Amino acid sequence: SQKIEQNSEALNIQEGKTATLTCNYTNYSPAYLQWYRQDPGRGPVFLLLIRENEKEKRKERLKVTFDTTLKQSLFHITASQPADSATYLCALAGSSNTGKLIFGQGTTLQVKP
Amino acid sequence: NAGVTQTPKFQVLKTGQSMTLQCAQDMNHEYMSWYRQDPGMGLRLIHYSVGAGITDQGEVPNGYNVSRSTTEDFPLRLLSAAPSQTSVYFCASRTSRGSTGELFFGEGSRLTVL
Numbered sequence: 001s002q003k004i005e006q007n008s009e010a011l012n013i014q015e016g017k018t019a020t021l022t023c024n025y026t027n028y029s030p031a032y033l034q035w036y037r038q039d040p041g042r043g044p045v046f047l048l049l050i051r052e053n054e055k056e057k058r059k060e061r062l063k064v065t066f067d068t069t070l071k072q073s074l075f076h077i078t079a080s081q082p083a084d085s086a087t088y089l090c091a092l093a094g095s096s097n098t099g100k101l102i103f104g105q106g107t108t109l110q111v112k113p
Numbered sequence: 114n115a116g117v118t119q120t121p122k123f124q125v126l127k128t129g130q131s132m133t134l135q136c137a138q139d140m141n142h143e144y145m146s147w148y149r150q151d152p153g154m155g156l157r158l159i160h161y162s163v164g165a166g167i168t169d170q171g172e173v174p175n176g177y178n179v180s181r182s183t184t185e186d187f188p189l190r191l192l193s194a195a196p197s198q199t200s201v202y203f204c205a206s207r208t209s210r211g212s213t214g215e216l217f218f219g220e221g222s223r224l225t226v227l
Contacts, residue, residue, distance in 0.1 A: 008153065032213050043117075043203055043218030044156070051213070089156065091216075099144045099163055099210025100171065105155030 002027040004092060006104040014112055019080050021107045023073040023090035028102075030092040033066055033073050038087045038106065047088075048075075080111045115139050119204050119219035126194045126226045134189040134222050136204030143209040145187040146171070146216070147179065149200040156203065162187055163210040194226045 005024045013019050023033070032051045036044035050057045050066045050073065057064045063076040077084050087108045091101040120135045138145065146161035148171075158171030162181040176198060178190040187206075191198060201223050205216040 004155075006155075034215065036216075041221075043205075043220050044216075045218070046215030049213055049215070091156075093213070098161075098169070099207065099212070100146070100158060100161060101216055102158065102172070103148070103156035105153060 002102070004028070004090065004102060004104040006088075006090060007107045008105060010108040010110055012110045012112065013080055015081060017080055019077040019084070019109055019111070021075040021088050021109065023075070023104055025071050025092055028071070028092055029068075032093050033064075034091045034093075034101065035062075035064060035073075035075050036089040036091060036103075038089060044089055077109075080109075082111045082113050085109055085111050117204055117206055117217050117219040119202075119222050121222060122220065123223050124225070126191075126224065128195060128226060130194050131190070131192050132194065132224075133191075134202055134204075134224070136187045136189065136219060137185050138187075138204075138206040138217070139185065140206065140208075140217065141184060142206035142217070143184065144212070145181065145204065145206045147177070147187070147189045148203045148205065149173065149198075150203060150221075151200050159189065159202075191224075194224075196226045198224065199226045200224060 003026045035047045038044040061078045065074045087106040089106040090104045117138045143164045147159040148156040160179040162168045204219045
């Protein structure tokens with residue numbers, strides 16, 4: 001069956017370090033992948049999109065990689081700040097063009113000052 | 114610009130009661146969807162719609178009905194609430210099903226079924 005897995009355990013890092021979050025998937029051939037940020041009590045907010053033919057995307061301190069052979073995406077936040085503390089969700093789109101996005105369970109990041 | 118608006122924000126139901134969660138968007142988006150979010154389970158797709166008059170099932174559709182009579186509105190109906198439907202519900206929209214663009218989420222509706 002199709003599955004998307006993100007680290008269920010919270011990731012705790014020190015301010016200034018690079019945070020790396022992982023999104024693995026099985027039995028999918030996603031046309032693209034998106035990352036979202038969710039703060040407690042709020043709806044998710046879009047961060048980045050990466051397509052299947054792209055290896056890497058950057059936006060300010062954020063970097064996403066997409067390895068369709070390993071079936072994995074890595075999400076990096078460089079020079080992390082306490083304000084980056086949140087839950088980060090990856091979402092995959094199938095190639096059937098229905099528009100559906102299927103989400104992983106999210107990884108909570110805690111950046112300590 | 115309101116974006117995606119969900120009502121109510123909080124609701125407590127008794128088992129067997131029915132209710133409708135409202136969702137409206139003012140961005141002229143063709144695609145709308147409902148997710149539920151439970152601890153450790155992430156966001157799970159309930160139903161989605163690619164345009165007015167068109168709806169389809171997601172991963173966990175049982176116990177929920179939807180309709181899409183206008184582009185703006187996409188209500189989610191619980192016909193006979195069960196404790197297993199206690200969750201936080203999110204409505205989300207995007208430009209179209211063919212778009213790779215972002216989903217815009219509402220702020221969520223927290224439902225408790227006793």
